[in-house]
Amino acid sequence: MGGSFRENKCTGYFGTTQTFTPPLTAACPTAARDLATFYGSNYIHDPSCIDYASTLPSCRIPVSGVSSLSGSCQSFLETYMNYPGCVAAHQSNNDFASTVWRIYLSRPSDAPLWRSKHEVVELLDHNGFLVDAFSY
Secondary structure, X not given: OOOOEEEEOOHHHHHHOOOOOOOOOOXXXXXXXXXXXXXXXXXXXXXXXXXXXXXXXXXXXXXXXXOOOOHHHHHHHHHHOXXXXXXXXXXXXXXXXXXXXEOOOOOOOOOOOOXXXXXXXXXXXXXXXXXXXXXX
């Protein structure tokens, strides 16, 4: 990603294209869960879609163009089973935002982050103003 971000209930989709240390939690809303809400009331008449949705792992973009699925089902999957679609569908949920922030440091994950002693760590806001500091 090349930037810092706050985790949310859809962040697990980022793990499909990049490796994160520590790994992201793959706890996105599932297709099976979202089917009734976002497919529409006719989802119950689409058993192939229900069966397919129940096989999809959380936070994984489904394969497009599955010939056994209806156009409505494919449209649902393409719209909601990805990061932007998940955010659009769930950003107003009370549990959407996590308390975890991922800070991008532009360095290898195995490189030491700070010296073992005589270090000052500063947290700056987006304007460069000091928010907090820690020294040891």
